[in-house]
Amino acid sequence: MDRKVFMxxxxxxxxxxxxxxxxxxxxxxxxxxxxxxxxxxxTGTLTSTNRKGSSTSLDSGYNHSTRT
Structure with missing residues (x-):
């Protein structure tokens, strides 16, 4: 591993x-x-990824059945 990445x-x-x-x-x-x-x-460079923001991730949570 070339470097440490904070997850x-x-x-x-x-x-x-x-x-x-x-x-x-x-x-x-x-x-x-x-x-x-x-x-x-x-090139050895990183390509960009399309990551969601934390609020978007919360909206796409695991439990959609309890929403009204």
Whole structure:
């Protein structure tokens, strides 16, 4: 690996979780394309990716069925 890349941080407020019901879900932090190396073989430069902002990622969350 040529360099270190910071991927992000998630904070879970354990004191605020309602553990009376089982909750299974996930939050997609990064698109699958952002997890793959995008090095150009001829120039050695990175190609750009189309990443969503955090508010857009929240809107595209895993649980669409509960929205009204």
């Amino acid at each position: 992000g941080v998630a904070q879970i407020m354990l004191g605020q979780l309602d553990l009376s019901n089982i909750v299974i879900g996930w939050y997609k932090l990064f698109s699958s394309s952002s997890l793959v190396s995008h090095h150009s073989s001829s």
